[in-house]
Amino acid sequence: MRDIAIISYAQTPQVRDAGAQNDIEMVMDVAHQAMGDVGFTIDDIDFICSGSCDYLGGAAFAFVNAVDGLGLVPPKKESHVEMDAAFALYEAWLKMQAGECDTALIYGFGKSSHSEMRFIPTLQLDPYYYTPLWPDSISLAALQARAVLDSGKYTEADFAQVVANSRKNAKNNPNAQLEGDVSVADVLAEEMLVAPLRRSDCCPISDGASAVVMVTREVAEKLIAEGKITGAAYISGIDHRIDAHGLGVRDLTTSESTRIAAEKAGVHKGKVDIAELYAPFSHQELIVRDALGLTKDTQINLSGGTLAGHVFMAHGLDRLGEVAKRIIAGEASRGVAHASSGPCLQQNLVAVLEA
Amino acid sequence: MAKLAAVTGVGMTSRFRARVKESIAGLVREAALNALQDAGCTWADIDAVIIGKAPDMFEGHLMPELYLADALGAVGKPMLRVHTAGSVGGSTAIVAASHVQSGQFNRVLTVAYEKQSESNAMWALSSKQPFSPHFNAGAGGFFAPIIREYMRRSGAPLDVGCHVAVKDRKHALLNPHAHLQEEPNLEAYMQSPMLWDPIRFSEVCPSSDGAVAMVISNEELAKKSPNKPAWIAATSMRSEPTMYAWREEVNPEAGRLCAQDVYKQAGITNPLKEIDCAEIYVPFSWYEPMWLENLGFAEEGQGWKLTMDGTTSNIDGGACPWNMSGGVLSSNPIGASGMIRFAEAALQVRGMADKRQVEGAKTALGHAYGGGAQFFSMWIVKAEKP
Amino acid sequence: MSEEKTMVEGFESPVNLKYTFAAGDATAKFLREIQKGRIVGKRSSVTGYVSVPPRGACPISGTVMVEEVVLPETGTVMSFTIVHIPIPNAPVKPPFIVANIVLDGADQTFIHLVSECDNDKLQIGERVKAVWKDKSEWGLSLENIKYFVPTGEGAIDIAALKAKRLEETEKYRHA
Numbered sequence: 050m051r052d053i054a055i056i057s058y059a060q061t062p063q064v065r066d067a068g069a070q071n072d073i074e075m076v077m078d079v080a081h082q083a084m085g086d087v088g089f090t091i092d093d094i095d096f097i098c099s100g101s102c103d104y105l106g107g108a109a110f111a112f113v114n115a116v117d118g119l120g121l122v123p124p125k126k127e128s129h130v131e132m133d134a135a136f137a138l139y140e141a142w143l144k145m146q147a148g149e150c151d152t153a154l155i156y157g158f159g160k161s162s163h164s165e166m167r168f169i170p171t172l173q174l175d176p177y178y179y180t181p182l183w184p185d186s187i188s189l190a191a192l193q194a195r196a197v198l199d200s201g202k203y204t205e206a207d208f209a210q211v212v213a214n215s216r217k218n219a220k221n222n223p224n225a226q227l228e229g230d231v232s233v234a235d236v237l238a239e240e241m242l243v244a245p246l247r248r249s250d251c252c253p254i255s256d257g258a259s260a261v262v263m264v265t266r267e268v269a270e271k272l273i274a275e276g277k278i279t280g281a282a283y284i285s286g287i288d289h290r291i292d293a294h295g296l297g298v299r300d301l302t303t304s305e306s307t308r309i310a311a312e313k314a315g316v317h318k319g320k321v322d323i324a325e326l327y328a329p330f331s332h333q334e335l336i337v338r339d340a341l342g343l344t345k346d347t348q349i350n351l352s353g354g355t356l357a358g359h360v361f362m363a364h365g366l367d368r369l370g371e372v373a374k375r376i377i378a379g380e381a382s383r384g385v386a387h388a389s390s391g392p393c394l395q396q397n398l399v400a401v402l403e404a
Numbered sequence: 405m406a407k408l409a410a411v412t413g414v415g416m417t418s419r420f421r422a423r424v425k426e427s428i429a430g431l432v433r434e435a436a437l438n439a440l441q442d443a444g445c446t447w448a449d450i451d452a453v454i455i456g457k458a459p460d461m462f463e464g465h466l467m468p469e470l471y472l473a474d475a476l477g478a479v480g481k482p483m484l485r486v487h488t489a490g491s492v493g494g495s496t497a498i499v500a501a502s503h504v505q506s507g508q509f510n511r512v513l514t515v516a517y518e519k520q521s522e523s524n525a526m527w528a529l530s531s532k533q534p535f536s537p538h539f540n541a542g543a544g545g546f547f548a549p550i551i552r553e554y555m556r557r558s559g560a561p562l563d564v565g566c567h568v569a570v571k572d573r574k575h576a577l578l579n580p581h582a583h584l585q586e587e588p589n590l591e592a593y594m595q596s597p598m599l600w601d602p603i604r605f606s607e608v609c610p611s612s613d614g615a616v617a618m619v620i621s622n623e624e625l626a627k628k629s630p631n632k633p634a635w636i637a638a639t640s641m642r643s644e645p646t647m648y649a650w651r652e653e654v655n656p657e658a659g660r661l662c663a664q665d666v667y668k669q670a671g672i673t674n675p676l677k678e679i680d681c682a683e684i685y686v687p688f689s690w691y692e693p694m695w696l697e698n699l700g701f702a703e704e705g706q707g708w709k710l711t712m713d714g715t716t717s718n719i720d721g722g723a724c725p726w727n728m729s730g731g732v733l734s735s736n737p738i739g740a741s742g743m744i745r746f747a748e749a750a751l752q753v754r755g756m757a758d759k760r761q762v763e764g765a766k767t768a769l770g771h772a773y774g775g776g777a778q779f780f781s782m783w784i785v786k787a788e789k790p
Numbered sequence: 791m792s793e794e795k796t797m798v799e800g801f802e803s804p805v806n807l808k809y810t811f812a813a814g815d816a817t818a819k820f821l822r823e824i825q826k827g828r829i830v831g832k833r834s835s836v837t838g839y840v841s842v843p844p845r846g847a848c849p850i851s852g853t854v855m856v857e858e859v860v861l862p863e864t865g866t867v868m869s870f871t872i873v874h875i876p877i878p879n880a881p882v883k884p885p886f887i888v889a890n891i892v893l894d895g896a897d898q899t900f901i902h903l904v905s906e907c908d909n910d911k912l913q914i915g916e917r918v919k920a921v922w923k924d925k926s927e928w929g930l931s932l933e934n935i936k937y938f939v940p941t942g943e944g945a946i947d948i949a950a951l952k953a954k955r956l957e958e959t960e961k962y963r964h965a
Contacts, residue, residue, distance in 0.1 A: 050507070051405075071814035073847050077854065091852060097643075104466055107809035109459035109528045110489055113775055117645050117845055120852025124658035127643035127779075128495055131460060131467060131487035140484065140499055146506035148405025164809045172466035172805065177427055180465075181803045291473045291483045298474075309480060391470040396483065424799055464805045522800075527878065534811035535821065537933045538880045539888050539901045541873045548871035549890055556914055601872035601885075601909075645849035649839030649897035650952050653869075 052266035053145050054281035055402070056377070058370030059083040060259040063226040063358030066162040067256035072106065075258035076158050077118035083260035084154060088277040091120045094262075095150030097127040098141045100134030100157040101362050104169050115158060126150065133157060133327075134259065135365030135388035135398050141263060142287060151265045157363030158258035166254045166361065173391060175294060186392070187251055190330040191243040193301040193393045197332045198245055200302045205245060209236035211331040212249045212356060219353025226253050226358040249356075252329040257360035259367050282373035282384075282402040286314035289398035291391075301393050307340035310399040311385075319403075321347045322381035325368035327389040329355050336394065337387055347385075351375070365389070365398065372402050379404075409504035410626035410633035411750040411785065412511075413443025413619035420583040420614035420735035422521035428468065429475035432517050435615035436476055439513065443619035444630035447477030450619070451509040456486040456496025456516045457739030462523040476515060488643075490685070490774025492516065493616070493742025494781030497770075498639045500620050501783070505636075510622050516743035517615035525611060525738060541600060544608060544688065546776060548600035551690040554654045555602065558693070560708035562602070565689035566593040569607045569733055571717050572686070576730025578718075578759040583612040583735040607689035607733070614737030616744045623789070634750035634785040637767075638669035646776040659698040659773065662780040666769075667700070670784040675769070676701045676710075679784075681718070681725045681752055681762040682769040683745035687732045692716065696726075699771070718762060728752070728760040742772025746783055753787040816846035816855065821930040827922065831896055833857040838962025839897035839955075843932065863920035864941065865893035868948055872909050887912060891938060897955050903937035915945035 059082035061067070061075050084090060097119065101112045112129050121127065126149075130137050134157025141153040170186040171179075197203055210233055219228030231249070239247040264272070269281040290306035290313075293299050311317075324347050328334035334356075338349060350357075352371040355364060365388025372384035381404075388398040415438025417423065417431055426434070432455070440446060453469075453476050460466050469485040472478075486496040493516040500514035532538045540546065555562070570590050576582035588606075596606035626633040642662035644651075663675075672678045684699070686692045696707030696716070701724065710716055710724075718725035727733070729748045732741050749770035751757040757765075766787040773780050813821065816832060820843045823830040831842030836851035840859050848855050870889035887909055890899035904918060918938040928934045 067812075069812050069815060069818060071812050071817075071846065073845070074814060074854075077847055077852060081852070102466070103459055103461055104807070107807070107811065108531065108533060109461040110775065112487070113489065113646060113778075114845075116643065117847040117849040118852050120848075120850060121644050122648055122657075122850040124642040124644040124661050126641050128486065128499070128641060129488050131485055132469075136484060140486075140502075143499070143502045143506045143508065146508060147407070147502050149502070149505075160812065163811065165807055168807065169466065172460075172464065173470045175471050176463070176465050176803065181801075289482050289484075290480060291469070291478055293479045294471050294474050306480070390467070395470055395473070464803075532879060535813045535817050535930075537902070537931060538877065539882075539903065541871075541875075541877050541888060545871060545873055545877075545888060549869035549888075552871060553869045553914060598872070598874050600874065603871075647845075647898060648849040649834075649837065649841065650956070 051146055052283055053142055053263060054266065054269045054283045055261055055263050055369060055373035056269055056272065056278050056281045057083045057086040057262045058374050060224050060367060060370065061257045062224045063255040063257045063360055065226065065254060067160060072115050072158050072160065073118045076115045076156055079258045079260035080119055080154060080156055083262050087262055087272060089262060094152050094154045095126065096141055096144055096153045097125060098137040098153065098155050099129050100132050100137040101159060102131060104172065105159045105161055105164060105361065107164060133365035133388055133390055134363055135369060138261065138263065138366060138369060139287060139289060139398065142284065145265060151268050153263045154260060155263060155366060156258065156260040157366045159360055159362040160256040161254045161361050162256050170392065187243045187246065189392050191246045194245050194330065194332040196301045202302060203332065203335050205237060206233055207335060208250050208331040209233040211334045212236045215350060215353050215356035218351050219357035222352050222357065225353045226255055228353060228357060246330060250331040252355045252359035255358045255360045257363060259363040259370060261366060261370050280377040280404065282376040285401045285403045287400040288313035291396040294395060296393060302336065304336050304340040304394050304397060307337055307397040307399065310397055311341045314399045314401050316341055316385055316399065316401055319383050321383060321385050323348045323351060323372060323375055323384040325350055325352060325354065325371045326387045327355055327365055327368055329359055331356065333394055341385060341387065369400055376402055376404050406505040407507045408623040408635065409501045409620050410635045411618050412621045412626050412629035412633045413439040414747045414751055415439030415442060415617045416581050417615045419581055420612040420737055423613045424521060428519050429472055431519055431613065432472055432515050432615045433475045435617040436513060436515055439617035439619050442631055445619065449511055450477060450513045452482040452503055452512045453478040454484045454486065454496055454500040454503065454512060454514045456492040458490065458492060458518055459528060461528040462525045463519060476513065488774055488779045490738060491742050491772040491779040491781045492774060493740050493744060494746055494770065494772030495641055497618065497743050497746040498641060498781055498783060501636050501639055504620050504622050511625050512620050513617060514620060515615060515617040516740040518737035518739040519613050520611045520737060521613050544600040544603055547688050548603050550653045551688065552602055554690060554694050557654065558705040558708060560693065563594060564693055564708045564711055565607045566590055568689040568692040568711055569593055572727050572731045572733040574719050575728050575760060576734035579729045582730040583610050603688055609687040609732045609736035612735045612737040614735060614740045616740050616747050618747055631756065632754045634753045635789050636783060637786045637790045638666045638784040640665040641781045643779050646778050653777065654694065655698050655704065656777050658778060659780045662782055663699045666782045666784055675699060676724055678767060679724060679769050680765040680767050681728060683729060683748040684726055684771045685732055685742060685745055685773050686727060687736060689733060692726060718760065725762050728757065728762060742781065745772055746770035750785050753785050814846050816844040820844055824932060824934055825928055825930050829861045829863060829893065831859050831861050833859050838959035840895060841898040842893060842896050843900060859895065861893045861895050865891045865918055866946060866948065866951055867904065867914060867916040867918055868892050868899050869914055870904060870912060885909060891918060897959065902935065905937040906939040913945040915948045917941045917943040917946060
């Protein structure tokens with residue numbers, strides 16, 4: 050197996066509404082920054098892969114326009130998944146394992162502000178039985194939160210603690226959308242949005258884009274020797290799994306796919322200093338944390354996590370970027386990045402990164 | 405560094421016309437079951453599932469891998485969904501192959517589909533774009549001007565397009581899966597209503613329902629499979645922006661470079677001589693002569709001659725048949741079409757193409773393109789292990 | 791009561807989503823200019839090529855295009871088709887000509903209608919000029935131009951046009 054590392058990560062500030070700035074403009078910013086930070090231009094990139102969702106743009110083929118911001122003339126090897134960019138990174142990782150490329154640029158983007166984020170995920174459901182009932186994304190998450198409360202594993206106060214931690218950690222993240230000093234009591238005092246979830250238990254709606262440059266060990270070591278980079282975050286394990294679609298078919302209080310992916314990625318082969326988890330709702334951070342088998346020794350969501358900002362389609366890549374950048378900065382030596390997709394954590398990706 | 409991978413199973417839905425009695429899950433499962441049976445394996449033998457389809461807006465659905473996980477036996481496994489516009493069927497096959505070529509997986513299932521009877525592709529392809537005048541007349545309206553320019557440059561006779569359509573529809577009569585199954589008539593085709601001049605109704609692909617699946621295995625498993633494997637000798641993908649200053653649209657650079665890459669990997673220097681047959685994405689008839697040139701089978705301006713002299717016909721014993729299955733002109737479940745090309749190429753070198761078999765086919769090319777002829781994916785499969 | 795029962799084989803499941811769209815800086819600027827009857831494109835500082843309508847990024851180099859270039863309303867038909875089937879929800883009635891036009895001084899085509907000519911006589915390379923709607927109808931749209939019409943000069947050699955533009959823009963690429 051080839052050693053593959055993330056060597057740079059760029060992210061636009063996560064904002065409720067990026068205004069007139071469009072997808073191409075956001076992608077250009079992060080793609081050029083991620084490449085520029087390591088002394089690369091598009092000519093140094095063997096393979097480009099992105100993740101985005103046409104429904105955010107409101108047009109079929111919305112992803113095609115973003116390609117304009119890269120400079121794909123002459124033409125290059127390029128691909129796309131209609132999934133979070135974390136899965137685009139996985140596609141690139143496989144290609145690198147097959148020896149087809151040594152460097153890759155991965156990016157994800159989305160302007161959730163343009164449409165109805167509450168209802169777009171409803172279209173992910175079984176189109177014959179579920180979607181026509183139009184259960185929205187918050188209500189489905191609330192169903193899961195209720196199941197968690199009923200199981201006795203956690204309380205509303207536990208959910209509120211996740212919120213408080215997020216807001217506090219986000220104060221150190223200049224790209225976070227929501228941050229501040231919020232107490233458990235503050236959260237519990239809020240009215241229910243969709244019981245048992247309060248507004249603060251739900252991630253915000255965010256616009257943004259992110260990019261990552263990934264290279265082989267040979268390339269990383271050469272760049273270090275040339276003084277172009279100071280470090281790299283190596284992917285020592287990466288895996289993703291999907292659970293059954295039917296909400297009544299699986300135990301919503303656990304995440305079996307996360308557990309399997311964590312095992313295959315080798316999470317427990319060493320100490321986990323930091324972890325960035327994709328949990329759009331507070332109770333989900335607890336479910337994922339348990340499925341990953343993380344202990345109190347792991348610092349979770351130092352970036353503020355999903356409750357601090359959620360760029361749909363880039364957020365999974367952001368988890369990988371946030372862990373990688375801390376490892377590169379020497380703030381951690383081993384971390385776990387988690388990405389999720391689908392209703393109630395149906396699909397999950399786990400990556401282990403090491404210095 | 406790359407491990408060898410081979411196609412050990414191919415499955416398709418029965419016939420690519422409207423399937424009103426099956427749900428989307430039913431459609432993909434039918435193709436998947438056929439592929440598993442061909443490969444002599446069960447759901448439990450599959451390590452990962454990779455699906456692809458055209459824009460989700462066609463069916464008004466989103467991220468169908470989530471809904472289809474159950475139907476495709478993917479629960480507890482890795483599942484990915486590729487989306488590269490019209491070339492998606494091809495890119496999906498390539499991503500699936502890289503799962504095995506990376507050494508990370510031993511055997512994977514890949515599926516591509518479209519259920520156009522449940523979708524509104526016309527609307528999705530020509531909905532008014534904000535801030536642009538509403539002149540986009542769908543895919544035909546986009547490609548017709550490019551075809552016209554090809555006709556001008558090449559000086560090709562005006563009936564070349566209809567000759568392609570006749571050939572592909574004749575091929576389709578030998579393919580039980582093909583959507584259109586009617587004896588074609590050249591004169592009738594030449595009189596068919598003009599849609600986007602110079603494209604006539606007879607020269608356009610139909611709107612189809614269909615799913616295609618393949619099982620791709622590593623060398624060890626391929627050698628043990630019940631039916632002959634198709635060895636994946638080369639894969640390539642190239643993309644370029646839809647529009648840029650003085651972009652060569654008739655002979656797109658991304659297509660040329662993608663072909664050069666795939667030939668280099670497969671050790672091919674003369675495609676016309678060394679490729680026995682090809683399944684090429686031709687949704688509008690004139691794209692056959694254009695792709696003959698783009699893919700290096702003919703010199704620039706000469707592609708139409710290979711069409712007219714029967715080189716690409718499987719029925720008249722052409723030296724290098726194209727689209728023996730009837731091609732996209734006879735069946736177009738959009739998201740599946742690219743993978744159907746790749747799968748048909750595999751069937752040819754496995755000797756399993758029934759009445760559409762090109763005798764002695766050992767090396768076949770599968771091709772797909774998408775967007776404004778800007779995304780290309782291709783593969784070369786061989787009967788002999790590379 | 792009838793004994794026959796019909797199986798439900800399908801049903802319509804409408805999807806209703808509201809969207810707002812952001813034009814992006816380049817398109818917004820272009821539309822504001824065209825509202826005043828001015829066609830303003832942008833030049834890429836890396837390639838020297840002029841695009842209209844500008845898309846913000848130069849697709850060849852992936853850089854922001856900054857320099858504005860005011861363009862004339864004359865140009866050349868690079869390719870076209872005669873559309874015989876109606877475009878859903880569009881007012882123009884078939885058969886009509888949709889052409890890819892490159893304005894003089896630009897290097898990128900855009901789509902527009904060509905009218906007031908015999909459909910069968912239009913040629914690739916035809917010289918055309920814009921015919922505008924009445925000023926009172928102008929809005930934030932390229933449709934302020936009703937359509938293009940042949941100037942009467944006839945058709946030029948488009949390969950020569952391309953070669954000429956490549957030569958004219960060469961100096962920007964070696965700046």
